[in-house]
Amino acid sequence: MELDEAKQRFIQAWGTLGSNWGINRTMAQVHALLLISAESLCADDIMEKLKISRGNANMNIRALIDWGLVFKELKPGERREYFISEKDMWNVVRQIIIHRKKKELEPVLKVLNDVSDIEGESADKEAFLDVIKDIQLFASKADKTLDKLVNSDANWLMKTFMKMM
Amino acid sequence: MELDEAKQRFIQAWGTLGSNWGINRTMAQVHALLLISAESLCADDIMEKLKISRGNANMNIRALIDWGLVFKELKPGERREYFISEKDMWNVVRQIIIHRKKKELEPVLKVLNDVSDIEGESADKEAFLDVIKDIQLFASKADKTLDKLVNSDANWLMKTFMKMM
DNA sequence: ATTAATTTTCAAAATTTTTTGAAAGTATAA
DNA sequence: TTATACTTTCAAAAAATTTTGAAAATTAAT
Numbered sequence: 001m002e003l004d005e006a007k008q009r010f011i012q013a014w015g016t017l018g019s020n021w022g023i024n025r026t027m028a029q030v031h032a033l034l035l036i037s038a039e040s041l042c043a044d045d046i047m048e049k050l051k052i053s054r055g056n057a058n059m060n061i062r063a064l065i066d067w068g069l070v071f072k073e074l075k076p077g078e079r080r081e082y083f084i085s086e087k088d089m090w091n092v093v094r095q096i097i098i099h100r101k102k103k104e105l106e107p108v109l110k111v112l113n114d115v116s117d118i119e120g121e122s123a124d125k126e127a128f129l130d131v132i133k134d135i136q137l138f139a140s141k142a143d144k145t146l147d148k149l150v151n152s153d154a155n156w157l158m159k160t161f162m163k164m165m
Numbered sequence: 166m167e168l169d170e171a172k173q174r175f176i177q178a179w180g181t182l183g184s185n186w187g188i189n190r191t192m193a194q195v196h197a198l199l200l201i202s203a204e205s206l207c208a209d210d211i212m213e214k215l216k217i218s219r220g221n222a223n224m225n226i227r228a229l230i231d232w233g234l235v236f237k238e239l240k241p242g243e244r245r246e247y248f249i250s251e252k253d254m255w256n257v258v259r260q261i262i263i264h265r266k267k268k269e270l271e272p273v274l275k276v277l278n279d280v281s282d283i284e285g286e287s288a289d290k291e292a293f294l295d296v297i298k299d300i301q302l303f304a305s306k307a308d309k310t311l312d313k314l315v316n317s318d319a320n321w322l323m324k325t326f327m328k329m330m
Numbered sequence: 331a332t333t334a335a336t337t338t339t340c341a342a343a344a345t346t347t348t349t350t351g352a353a354a355g356t357a358t359a360a
Numbered sequence: 361t362t363a364t365a366c367t368t369t370c371a372a373a374a375a376a377t378t379t380t381g382a383a384a385a386t387t388a389a390t
Contacts, residue, residue: 001279001280001282001283001284002283002284002285003283003284003285003287003289003290003293006279006280006283006293007280007293009276009279009280010276010277010280010297013272013273013276013277016272017269017273020187020268020269021186021187021269022185022186022187024377024378025378026378026379035296036292036293036296038289038292042336043336043337052379052380053379053380053381054337054338054380054381054382055338055339055340055379055380055381055382056378056379056380058337058338058339059338059339059378059379062338079335079336079387079388079389080335080336080337081336081337087296089299089300089302089303090303093303103185104182104185104186107178107181108178108182111174111175111178112175112178114166114171114174115166115171115172115174115175117166118166118167118168118171119166119167119168120167120168122168124168124203125168127201127203128168128171128172128201131200131201131252132175134254135254137254138254138255138258189347189348190348191348191349207366208366208367209366217349217350218349218350218351219350219351219352219367219368220349220350220351220352220368220369220370221348221349221350223367223368223369224348224349224368224369227368244357244358244359244364244365244366245365245366245367246366246367331390332389332390333388333389333390334387334388334389334390335386335387335388335389336385336386336387336388337384337385337386337387338383338384338385338386339382339383339384339385340380340381340382340383340384341380341381341382342379342380342381343378343379343380343381344377344378344379344380345376345377345378345379346375346376346377346378347374347375347376347377348373348374348375348376349372349373349374349375350370350371350372350373350374351370351371351372351373352369352370352371353368353369353370353371354367354368354369354370355366355367355368355369356365356366356367356368357364357365357366357367358363358364358365358366359362359363359364359365360361360362360363360364
């Protein structure tokens with residue numbers, strides 16, 4: 001395979017993966033493009049390489065900066081902004097975990113907690129609470145494990161992976 | 166909170182969680198409804214409780230059966246089909262992992278492998294391959310860890326969680 | 331202060347995903 | 361066989377999400 005074709009394929013695959021995981025396809029593609037670009041790119045570069053509009057490029061670049069996956073690079077004497085991506089894959093994974101955990105896991109923990117406090121006494125209530133408790137057990141274990149994960153270093157992660165295998 | 170309100174809140178939360186994770190909101194809601202129903206429900210029950218159409222109910226029940234999260238229950242002397250959900254949360258998590266891994270992780274592993282085979286020699290190529298290798302390392306570790314996970318029992322999972330914490 | 335370069339915003343358009351509901355299909359009973 | 365009860369399908373409608381592009385805002389240079 002040619003290098004350019006390989007790059008193209010990678011960008012597409014990363015986009016598909018992203019959209020399956022609730023991350024906007026274009027956002028994932030911009031990320032992929034920056035990951036495999038030796039040089040930092042400006043908005044126009046990204047627009048051209050991904051064939052997307054200025055607004056789209058701008059919005060997704062900003063989202064990536066929000067997620068801590070992309071950084072601005074100001075070139076001396078240059079007016080326009082250039083962008084580089086976080087290259088350390090462990091940091092990439094970590095940032096994604098932090099964001100998704102906050103957006104998705106934490107609200108669920110809150111709901112599970114809220115719905116645990118029910119009035120009255122009935123077999124129905126007890127059965128419901130049993131299910132909720134069970135889910136809570138999983139959810140809070142996952143929550144704590146992810147906390148540990150994001151606060152650990154790459155080495156710890158790898159060791160844990162190893163231990164699990 | 167009243168039991169009915171709690172159930173409603175739980176169903177909504179489960180739906181939101183699902184849709185954030187690439188699982189259709191209604192599918193997740195049907196799942197939630199069945200999880201907290203003491204009795205098995207028929208299509209009409211589900212349509213009524215979730216205020217959805219017959220087609221929608223049917224499709225999502227079917228999908229849940231596909232995912233191994235819901236089972237048909239045939240009542241003797243009754244013509245219509247009733248449905249119950251997998252109640253063991255560990256089995257629920259396991260089935261979801263199996264499905265998502267197959268649908269999302271495995272295709273990415275294939276692409277990473279495909280794009281690793283590039284013609285020519287250049288610094289550019291080497292830089293690209295470095296990034297791909299790095300991602301491959303993470304992806305294959307995740308793949309193997311998930312395999313181990315789905316093939317293990319609930320007890321092992323809990324122990325691993327414990328160890329990690 | 332004016333101009334020029336660049337970034338940001340956001341309403342409208344395009345696209346994608348989900349839902350509906352009626353028709354077709356299937357299975358059971360009479 | 362015919363009627364009845366129920367399930368499945370799928371094209372069209374509705375809803376949600378993403379993208380566009382031009383105008384507004386910002387920033388820096390002259």
